[in-house]
Amino acid sequence: MKQKADWEPRLAGFLCKWCSYAGADLAGTSRKKYPANIRIIKVPCSGRVDPLFILKALRLGFDGVVVSGCHPGDCHYQTGNYRARRRVAITKRFLEYLGVEPQRIQASWVSASEAGKFAEVVTEVTRGLKEVGPNQLFTERQGDGAKTEKQD
């Protein structure tokens, strides 16, 4: 896929408020460098992330999605992150089967103190997205059918 040289991927990040969200915050305040194009959505737990969130983000034209929660064993609600893991795993595998590039969906465990890891994850995902290019999954190809633009 063609892309402009200065193209920067747009990311949706669903971050658990108990850990990764604070981790992202810390990354900001401690001036860790990471790409600025992540739109952060605070969720009460990674277990709150419905696969529909991921799909909706891709449908809306986000180039990639990051789901991030507490490390195994550290969930504020005991098991939310384990449940998230099953959901993310089948969603990602299934979407790959359909033809969504694996680079578009990344999940991570980032604690409140891991500002560095958060920056790394975002940097890495951004790098991966630059390889696969903009998300054109839901844009019309031939112009047949009802035309749609990326929603916002």
Add this chain to the structure above:
Amino acid sequence: MTTTNIRPSKFLAQDNVYLPHIAVIERIIEETPGIRTLHFNFKDGKLKKEFSFESGQFGEYSIFGIGEAPFCISSSPTRRHHLEFTAQRVGRVTNALHRLGVGAEIGFRGPYGNSFPLDFLKDKNLVFVGGGIGLAPLRSLIWNVIDNRDKYKNIALVYGARSPADLCFKYDLDAWGKDKTIKFVTTVDRGDASWTGRVGVVPKILEEVAPSAKNAVAIVCGPPIMIRFTFPVLEKLGFTPEQMLTTLEKRMKCGIGKCGRCNIGNIYVCRDGPVFSYEQIKSFVSSEY
């Protein structure tokens, strides 16, 4: 009763019945935490001047990008400074309506449906029975009647809501309460410290108020449960099914009898209604209203 004839709206945009006219919100009144009344006027000067409707008719209102929903015109055709409609926050379109501010543009198609049969109501005693937001269509008729007061005989109004905070159109209630020519009763299901009016559900209070059925017509509008319990009370008071009118609410999309969903038997509520007598409703093929 004789319902007014069904006739198509005269106000089509570009000869396409599905195209809305653009209207501007001029004022918003928060009736209760979940219900607001919006005052609007058409953007097009000619239409603003020429538009006409009758009490009981409704319109299809567009929030562009969200969708369309039907609401009755809750202002009176006798007061044409602007138009009003009242919406409760219950779904996608009404949620969006509740986010609108003054100056926002909406779409309007209409007026659609039949209307309250003014000829039939003339020289009669009128008993209005309303509950909650159900006062909206009645209100159009009530002001219409007040503005032509000499054409009608006695007017009684029983209006109720769940609590004092749920009463809509408090400014109208104040005005009607002061009007010596109206017998006016408000009630709430549950009062609070400051409430001095009646307490009790509308059908019960109606039974206590006991308006005479002689030369009278009752016009009922409110939540379905209230309507269901009000008709038997009216029957007990001697009202015949022809003497009871109501407006029905159904899920609608097109508003003009084409899309199918407001169908009951061979009638379409949007096209043949929404105003029906209890006599008519009883003759419906099904009870799915």
Add this chain to the structure above:
Amino acid sequence: MTSKKVTKRDVIKLLNQWRQEFAVFVPSIESGVATMARWEGKDTSFLDWYRNTVIPPKANFLPPMEEMFRFRKDREGYNIELPPDGEKQLIFGIRPCDARALAIIDANFRDLYQDPYYLSRRNSAVLVGLGCTNPHDSCFCTSLGVSPGESADVDLMLTDIGDEFLLEPISAAGKELIARSRGLKEVTKDDETRAKEIKETSYNKVTRKINAEGIGAKLLAGFDDQDYWEKVAAKCISCGICTLLCPTCYCFDINDELTKQQGTRFRSWDSCAFPIYTKMPMENPRQEKWRRVRQKVCHKFGFYPTNFNVIACTGCGRCIRLCPVNWDITQVLESVPLIETKRGKASNTL
């Protein structure tokens, strides 16, 4: 004007002539689904397999999804923009049942308000009917006044008389179309006799029957028999196949979609089989399945005839063929209980 004929080999030439003037649609199989699709001028092999389409030709007039208008917001406020006018369609090979279906739903789209989208397509279209010679075993058109070989609802009617098609002008538009078509041959007496025989034969091939006589009154009499309707509805799965793919079902939904500075209002097929169809915030008059099944049957055979004097079914059999659980309307209509209620006696109009 009298009939003409064309050899099957020359149909391609005829279609190519018509293609100069119309967007020609012919039966096509796209990924295993028979539908009326745009003819690209290539071949007429559909003549070999065509019995009827899965997607009814109503889709050419009331598409599964269509743009009603776009709106754009600028400094002055909202502007509304209508989609461009559609092309003139020529539907080649429409079956008599489906042509009748269009005539039936015209009534709804003309009543009280003209539906601009449907009617503009309808008014500019030419229907070239093709008589059935091999009806499906699920077809029951003859019980509803449709003859598989004949149609008054098309502009031009074709009958397969072997190596040739007989072309019979039905409407003024059909006459004009014949008049300006080249390469047509004169018809002999034998051809006409043969066509007549073929029409009769196909009529007799339709063996599935219903008794449509007084069906509305019968349904109304049994309308409140909840036990009956629950039994009838038991195996229905409330999917939308029998309604969406019915040539006489026209219900639609309207929805908006918002993109950055502009949006579009679409309308799309809808079905009374879905609970959400009638769902209101507080209650739903047809939440229960048996009510929705009853609505479907009674609307087609009772309410629609009351309003428009015609049963909204042409016996095309799609609902039977395509139903995942073999819910069969003909069995249902035969089993309507013969009860005489106050209502049934009081009204014979329905």
Add this chain to the structure above:
Amino acid sequence: MEQRLRSKTRALLEQGKVDWIIGFEPGSLKFTTTPLITKDKNDTDRLVINPFIVNNLANFLTQVKGRVGIVVKGCDSRSVVSLIQDNKVAREDLVILGIPCTGVIDLSKIEKLVGKDRDELNDIAREGDKVIIRVNGKKKEFPTTQTLFDNCLACELPTPQEYDILLGEPSSPIANPAAQEGIKKLKQMTPEQRWIFWEGELSRCIRCYACRNVCPACFCQRCFVEETEPQWVFPAPRWQDNLIFQITRNIHVAGRCTDCGECERACPVNIPLRSLTREMYDIVGELFQFKAGMDKDAPPLMTHYEEKEAEDFFR
């Protein structure tokens, strides 16, 4: 087998052991059966078992009240178990009448093989591993590997997993690799080709929701497609939204789908839905060693977890 089914079900109703019988009766068209849902013992005389018993009757369990005697094939029995796992039905309210399944005939395959529509055929009969078709006085033979539904050919467990009465000897799987051809071909494509493939397939979807409504695993009272606040999926049939509907439906039935193939069979516009469901079935098996509807006492897939699993999905 049929006689035994009829007498058993009649007895169940007569003895008051069940309120309902759900089985198959002859359909109104050639080579079809239709669900029979009845309380009437005399209706049991119409029950049939033949190679055309397509429906997964577990779908009707959630709509009848009371105790039910239900006729199931292998895949259907697992759907029943799955419903028990999800607390949608109680095991003690069921009498499961198991049919050791030998596969169901796919009429669309027959139509393609013979070049005629199903109603133009005189007879279709199953004889061992052959299907015999009679048309215009001619007899044609095809192996079952060409004539049964793909999911039957891929079926690992044709004998019901859970039953009270087994109507015959356990049957063995056909296990034909050809059944997975479609999925295999898809996997050989590039991601972009795959996506374009699904775009094409889903652009035919008319949103009749037959796939969802015919599925015993889709038992939600209100489907996410009907949500309006927020509106996850646009309610009109456009491929983008059709695809999101299918993806999400598959995620929702992951661990419940038993590869009964009903969604694909019900689809009026021939979308190869089983190429979606089967892949999810395999993903779940591979990642979590989970097979739907095997153990009525096991927790449903998505309510459960292991401490160590699917670890390479998170970094």
